[in-house]
Amino acid sequence: MFPHGRTIEWFEDGFFDRPSTRLNRSSSLATPTFQARTVSSLDPKVLRKEAVTSTPIADVWTVWTTDEGIISFLAPKANIKLEVQGPYEILFDPEAPLGFKGTEGCKILGFERAKTLSVEWKAPPQFPNVRRQKTRVDIYFERVEALTKISVAHSGWQEGEEWDEAYEFFDHAWNLDLARMQQRFSSGPIDWRKPYVPSWLGQREPRIRDHIPVETR
Template sequence: MFTIIIVVLLATLSFTQQERSIVGEVSVPAPVAEVYNAWTTEDGAKTFFAPDCKIVLKAYGEYEMYFLADAEPGSRGGEGCKVLGFEKNKMLSFTWNAPPSLPDVRKHFTHVTVYFLSVGDSVTKVKLIHDGWGAGDEWDKAFNYFSAAWLKIVLPRLKYRFEHGPVNWDNPPKLN
């Protein structure tokens, strides 16, 4: 009995060490409908997220961001990603993959959920949670990469877009 308890405790410890999420929040000076549309429409995403994209807002519709539009297919960015769910002006969830520089992890998909909360007529609080991470060196690299990407690039650019206008992709702002 004692051996079983130790095994269960070790398994639980091991399991909780693998659980991890990237969590970021930003307050955006815009109404919730405008911020939601920035994430859920191609025209909106091109103003802060990526220079090109494909978004089909339906369950399992495409949610692809192309950061390197001229690269070979499969190496342009968030290709193959799909909408998991959405609730107008409240939530968007989609799959996400690692950059081409991490090919073993890129074959797998993680999950991103973005929540939108109206804080008055002209401020929206955005909360992003990125989970579904595996274990190992390449997974650690992907986790660190996206910790920086979401928290130091994407969310700050979202706020920038509503404070200063759309991102100029020929000269994107340096925000970190």
């Protein structure tokens, strides 16, 4: 079993001394240095992550709730309509066969503008049983003094080896996604021809399931 309910809190050296910058600028943060600490969660089956940025909360909200915003840091393509039951489809692999591109078929479950966003989520194709069940991601936006804090709570986990491996996958993936969000605000949109991977992020150990041909999943 993998340890559920971990929270990663991100802090940057000298972060509190840096000014905020609007979304259309590319210099809201200098090249960040990260530290992480692990804390327990009251709910052992919720994967929790947090990140901070000096970018205004309205601009952070925009990058999570528009096609253009998602493409700037999370995936090469997206299909989002900001309404309850509207699509929230993040296409991590746009060239993959239909049904294997990303979170196709996922919807927005609810939102409060610039405060909370709740969406359905799918595991990648190497986790077919988890992918069929879907999970839930709640994203919280909070202004803390001069900072915007983004909290991610990924829930809906069940028991079993495939579920544990999917949990481990997302434990790594959310670290990367939030780091890319911060990089987007510090240096501009992610170049998907050579996507940013922070040097501090260790490689996830490969699994046999990662190499199953997509047509057999």
